[in-house]
Amino acid sequence: MRVPSLRKSLLLWVLIPLLGLLALATAGAFYVADKSATDAFDNALLDPIQALSQHIQINNGKPQITLTPESLRSLFTDAYDSVYYQVALPDGKYALGNLGLPAPPRLGEKAQFYYASLNGRDIRVAAMALHLDGSDDVVIVQIAETLIKRDRNLYETLLIMITPALVITLAAVLLVSYGISRGLVPLLKLQDEIQARSLNDLRPVPLLHVPVEVRPVVLALNNLLANLAAAIEGQQRFLANAAHQLRTPLAGLQTQVELALRMDMPNDVYEIFVRLLDATQRATHLANQLLTLAKAEPGARALTQMQSVNLANLTEPLIGLALVQAQAKRIDLGFELSATQLVGDSLLLTELITNLIDNAIRYTRENGYITVRCYQLPAGAVLEVEDNGIGIPEALRARVLERFYRVDGSPGNGCGLGLSIVDEIAKLHGASLDITTPEQGRGTRMIVRFGKI
Ligand SMILES: Nc1ncnc2c1ncn2[C@@H]1O[C@H](COP(=O)(O)OP(=O)(O)OP(=O)(O)O)[C@@H](O)[C@H]1O
Ligand SMILES: [Mg+2]
Numbered sequence: 001m002r003v004p005s006l007r008k009s010l011l012l013w014v015l016i017p018l019l020g021l022l023a024l025a026t027a028g029a030f031y032v033a034d035k036s037a038t039d040a041f042d043n044a045l046l047d048p049i050q051a052l053s054q055h056i057q058i059n060n061g062k063p064q065i066t067l068t069p070e071s072l073r074s075l076f077t078d079a080y081d082s083v084y085y086q087v088a089l090p091d092g093k094y095a096l097g098n099l100g101l102p103a104p105p106r107l108g109e110k111a112q113f114y115y116a117s118l119n120g121r122d123i124r125v126a127a128m129a130l131h132l133d134g135s136d137d138v139v140i141v142q143i144a145e146t147l148i149k150r151d152r153n154l155y156e157t158l159l160i161m162i163t164p165a166l167v168i169t170l171a172a173v174l175l176v177s178y179g180i181s182r183g184l185v186p187l188l189k190l191q192d193e194i195q196a197r198s199l200n201d202l203r204p205v206p207l208l209h210v211p212v213e214v215r216p217v218v219l220a221l222n223n224l225l226a227n228l229a230a231a232i233e234g235q236q237r238f239l240a241n242a243a244h245q246l247r248t249p250l251a252g253l254q255t256q257v258e259l260a261l262r263m264d265m266p267n268d269v270y271e272i273f274v275r276l277l278d279a280t281q282r283a284t285h286l287a288n289q290l291l292t293l294a295k296a297e298p299g300a301r302a303l304t305q306m307q308s309v310n311l312a313n314l315t316e317p318l319i320g321l322a323l324v325q326a327q328a329k330r331i332d333l334g335f336e337l338s339a340t341q342l343v344g345d346s347l348l349l350t351e352l353i354t355n356l357i358d359n360a361i362r363y364t365r366e367n368g369y370i371t372v373r374c375y376q377l378p379a380g381a382v383l384e385v386e387d388n389g390i391g392i393p394e395a396l397r398a399r400v401l402e403r404f405y406r407v408d409g410s411p412g413n414g415c416g417l418g419l420s421i422v423d424e425i426a427k428l429h430g431a432s433l434d435i436t437t438p439e440q441g442r443g444t445r446m447i448v449r450f451g452k453i
Pocket of ligand 1: 285289355359360363364387389390391392400405406407408410413414415416417418419420443444
């Protein structure tokens with residue numbers, strides 16, 4: 001199917017009629033110019049007829065010219081064209097001069113002009129019936145000339161007419177294309193505005209600079225965006241509620257299982273309860289991760305509380321909380337925290353940091369090391385969590401951000417949501433998440449850059 005182009009149809013609808021009119025105007029002007037030139041040349045042919053008429057007599061019923069051959073020749077000399085003449089009686093008899101000039105279509109005392117040909121050359125002929133002075137005698141005088149100067153004049157007129165027409169055509173094409181491009185600028189701006197949006201940005205497109213003609217389209221789009229935002233928000237609210245509702249019974253279940261585990265029971269029942277506790281903890285972790293994800297998603301933007309946060313102050317206690325988990329694997333959990341200021345939601349940032357540290361501990365072998373860093377750069381803040389653990393293959397670094405994705409054979413019982421949460425929270429703060437390999441070539445270094453770094 002052909003894709004309609006506004007630019008093309010505007011160009012066609014404006015330029016083709018414009019150029020058609022221009023061609024018509026040029027043709028009209030050319031016709032007028034050519035006609036007046038032909039009239040002028042024709043009139044000039046009458047002068048030698050007048051001059052000749054003074055020197056014609058009828059002797060014994062035959063016409064005679066009383067001019068010397070030199071005078072006759074000078075009468076019919078022209079700078080460009082060959083000139084012919086013929087004098088004869090009205091019945092064509094006793095013709096003098098260049099015999100063979102075609103007779104005029106009609107005859108009268110008014111001069112007749114017509115095209116004819118003589119000896120294979122095109123000529124213009126002027127013919128008239130002349131009353132000789134002082135007698136009743138009538139002679140037919142014809143003067144003809146070749147078309148050299150007329151053709152030349154025609155050619156020059158054509159050139160004079162066509163040159164400006166071509167210039168105007170070119171200017172019209174350029175101006176119209178430029179005008180159309182200018183006219184389409186607001187559409188391109190609109191395209192940029194929509195293209196520059198992230199998936200999270202469902203705000204209505206501002207109508208301020210949108211041309212009137214495109215407004216209905218943008219209004220319809222805004223309507224769609226609003227519906228979409230409402231649908232996403234509804235979905236998120238449901239997810240948050242479901243996760244929240246799940247947590248209470250799960251907490252109850254966990255308490256009961258923990259209580260049961262303290263009681264005396266046969267070994268095989270004990271095993272079952274241990275597995276039950278593990279499953280309950282997994283389910284609780286999943287519910288917590290889902291709840292966090294729901295809070296971090298774009299639809300929850302309105303609920304975030306952005307304020308000035310010192311990343312170092314926020315991170316230090318979280319490292320304290322992770323120490324037990326790290327010590328259990330004899331991992332050296334260190335930190336290099338310098339005062340780092342940024343604007344963010346501290347609850348969400350807490351989730352981000354916790355998930356990164358949690359991953360580092362989970363995916364680092366015993367006796368490994370982890371370093372948590374934060375520092376300020378002129379353009380923004382940086383948070384790094386580095387470990388010398390099992391690392392993430394480069395080809396999977398984009399995939400681990402997907403929800404529920406875990407690298408095959410990953411240890412532990414994670415649910416694959418941690419890095420999605422980190423990524424969402426980073427996006428919500430306008431930050432970027434980079435997964436790199438530490439300088440010594442082993443493990444993982446997660447870098448979150450806030451601001452325009
Ligand atoms: N520091 C890390 N070192 C090595 N692999 C990692 C690291 N962090 C994440 N991964 C890999 O990326 C996968 C996804 O991580 P993510 O945190 O999203 O999920 P999870 O840890 O499996 O589950 P959850 O965090 O939701 O409990 C992990 O399964 C693991 O394979
Ligand atoms: Mg994780």
